[in-house]
Amino acid sequence: xxxxxxxxxxxxxxxxxxxxxxxxxxxxxxxxxxxxxxxxxxxxxxxxxxxxxxxxxxxxxxxxxxxxxxxxxxxxxxxxxxxxxxxxxxxxxxxxxxxxxxxxxxxxxxxxxxxxxxxxxxxxxxxxxxxxxxxxxxxxxxxxxxxxxxxxxxxxxxxxxxxxxxxxxxxxxxxxxxxxxxxxxxxxxxxxxxxxxxxxxxxxxxxxxxxxxxxxxxxxxxxxxxxxxxxxxxxxxxxxxxxxxxxxxxxxxxxxxxxxxxxxxxxxxxxxxxxxxxx
Amino acid sequence: xxxxxxxxxxxxxxxxxxxxxxxxxxxxxxxxxxxxxxxxxxxxxxxxxxxxxxxxxxxxxxxxxxxxxxxxxxxxxxxxxxxxxxxxxxxxxxxxxxxxxxxxxxxxxxxxxxxxxxxxxxxxxxxxxxxxxxxxxxxxxxxxxxxxxxxxxxxxxxxxxxxxxxxxxxxxxxxxxxxxxxxxxxxxxxxxxxxxxxxxxxxxxxxxxxxxxxxxxxxxxxxxxxxxxxxxxxxxxxxxxxxxxxxxxxxxxxxxxxxxxxxxxxxxxxxxxxxxxxxxxxxxxxxxxxx
Numbered sequence: 001x002x003x004x005x006x007x008x009x010x011x012x013x014x015x016x017x018x019x020x021x022x023x024x025x026x027x028x029x030x031x032x033x034x035x036x037x038x039x040x041x042x043x044x045x046x047x048x049x050x051x052x053x054x055x056x057x058x059x060x061x062x063x064x065x066x067x068x069x070x071x072x073x074x075x076x077x078x079x080x081x082x083x084x085x086x087x088x089x090x091x092x093x094x095x096x097x098x099x100x101x102x103x104x105x106x107x108x109x110x111x112x113x114x115x116x117x118x119x120x121x122x123x124x125x126x127x128x129x130x131x132x133x134x135x136x137x138x139x140x141x142x143x144x145x146x147x148x149x150x151x152x153x154x155x156x157x158x159x160x161x162x163x164x165x166x167x168x169x170x171x172x173x174x175x176x177x178x179x180x181x182x183x184x185x186x187x188x189x190x191x192x193x194x195x196x197x198x199x200x201x202x203x204x205x206x207x208x209x210x211x212x213x214x215x216x217x218x219x220x221x222x223x224x225x226x227x228x229x230x231x232x233x234x235x236x237x238x239x240x241x242x243x244x245x246x247x248x249x250x251x252x253x254x255x256x257x258x259x260x261x262x263x264x265x266x267x268x269x270x271x272x273x274x275x276x277x278x279x
Numbered sequence: 280x281x282x283x284x285x286x287x288x289x290x291x292x293x294x295x296x297x298x299x300x301x302x303x304x305x306x307x308x309x310x311x312x313x314x315x316x317x318x319x320x321x322x323x324x325x326x327x328x329x330x331x332x333x334x335x336x337x338x339x340x341x342x343x344x345x346x347x348x349x350x351x352x353x354x355x356x357x358x359x360x361x362x363x364x365x366x367x368x369x370x371x372x373x374x375x376x377x378x379x380x381x382x383x384x385x386x387x388x389x390x391x392x393x394x395x396x397x398x399x400x401x402x403x404x405x406x407x408x409x410x411x412x413x414x415x416x417x418x419x420x421x422x423x424x425x426x427x428x429x430x431x432x433x434x435x436x437x438x439x440x441x442x443x444x445x446x447x448x449x450x451x452x453x454x455x456x457x458x459x460x461x462x463x464x465x466x467x468x469x470x471x472x473x474x475x476x477x478x479x480x481x482x483x484x485x486x487x488x489x490x491x492x493x494x495x496x497x498x499x500x501x502x503x504x505x506x507x508x509x510x511x512x513x514x515x516x517x518x519x520x521x522x523x524x525x526x527x528x529x530x531x532x533x534x535x536x537x538x539x540x541x542x543x544x545x546x547x548x549x550x551x552x553x554x555x556x557x558x559x560x561x562x563x564x565x566x567x568x569x570x
Contacts, residue, residue, distance in 0.1 A: 019372065023386045033404060097296045106292070113299070115555075120554065122528075124310040124311065211396060261392050
């Protein structure tokens with residue numbers, strides 16, 4: 001990226017220095033947990049900041065087994081993908097309806113969806129909890145999946161709608177002339193064409209569900225059914241756990257989002273701009 | 280989204296929308312409406328509701344925790360301009376094509392990726408009174424800061440970490456994409472006119488990304504009013520005292536820790552009005568964008 005620049009070469013050095021300090025400051029908290037996770041409880045008291053003198057892995061074993069992080073990881077790895085598939089089905093189907101179909105209530109229903117996009121989980125939580133108990137879904141994966149899909153779909157639908165709206169209507173028209181049903185058009189024509197945007201929405205959905213706390217906290221009260229994120233949240237300050245073991249748990253929990261980022265970096269970046277505007 | 284009433288698609292669209300609409304009705308619309316009803320009752324979250332008129336609202340207006348929550352939210356709102364200025368400034372620096380700008384962008388994005396729960400736990404360790412940052416401060420400045428244990432400081436810690444620091448990486452990607460859309464010719468012209476970095480930033484870049492800036496501010500308002508719970512829960516559990524209570528946190532504390540669901544619903548109604556106003560602002564922006 002060669003740019004027209006108003007910064008002189010000497011200033012550039014200062015700017016680089018400034019960015020470097022900012023970046024180091026930004027990484028320090030993460031370095032801190034990683035280094036703490038390799039220390040014994042005693043060493044952490046003596047040396048909370050510097051690299052461990054005798055690095056050890058037993059905190060990870062403790063976090064994974066004794067603190068049940070492995071169970072929580074498995075729970076998340078089951079719940080999130082199932083939730084994601086349902087979420088994509090809901091968003092793509094609704095996005096197609098809003099983007100490419102013609103019906104009387106389109107405008108008002110779409111406005112309603114947009115309006116309901118931002119309300120915080122806690123605002124809905126007491127009533128959602130009542131509903132989930134009514135359906136006998138407390139402490140079940142089904143309960144939390146249903147809630148996630150409902151809560152995160154409006155935003156995914158909005159993104160899919162803008163994408164489908166921008167696609168040429170002739171695609172639908174031609175297929176309609178050939179007598180294809182809307183379902184066949186969606187599955188056979190539109191979905192393959194929309195794959196790049198569906199992948200972006202999938203990343204957004206994955207991050208939202210993987211990191212979700214309030215609903216899981218209220219619905220999954222049974223320890224064995226906790227998600228990774230919920231497990232980490234409950235671990236903080238747990239009596240007798242100590243910083244090194246908590247840090248080890250956090251380091252394990254970082255693995256999945258970081259792996260996601262390394263594999264899908266470009267798409268994650270696109271996800272940031274997908275929901276809003278480019279210019 | 281053109282309207283051709285002559286060739287409507289019958290009931291098919293409603294079938295495609297059914298899953299979304301059923302879920303929205305049950306999990307968002309119904310809860311929002313029932314909150315308003317529940318706010319006029321005494322209710323534990325189960326069993327019968329007992330109508331008590333405005334007494335929850337009266338109790339709320341006399342509740343120190345409520346006013347602290349409002350004040351804390353106001354403090355967090357003050358961090359929105361800080362976050363905006365810092366993010367646009369760093370984005371403008373990276374736009375200059377400095378060596379390693381993509382690496383910086385990736386490093387600053389990491390906190391977004393890890394999510395509020397991990398970041399909350401990380402900072403609950405890093406910012407302890409005897410934690411690493413205070414250790415460094417004692418070396419460098421000879422004194423420490425009670426980031427998490429002083430009621431007046433803790434909410435500012437939340438603002439600096441979650442509103443400014445976490446959003447920096449998100450904003451860099453967002454604003455760099457927006458700045459990419461600005462024509463190079465405009466910058467060349469500014470350079471020929473002898474405009475310096477800050478002049479160019481203020482006169483060329485900022486006006487060109489005005490739309491992106493408006494979205495960014497609305498996004499930040501959503502974050503402050505509606506997306507703060509997970510971070511506060513893991514960083515401070517709302518404390519010390521009511522030190523980091525926000526409306527969201529108060530609803531949690533009253534409704535799920537003390538089982539005063541009728542009372543917490545009154546808080547929910549207040550939060551609802553704030554969120555509804557933000558939502559309307561966002562819809563207006565979205566519609567201006569599509570037109």
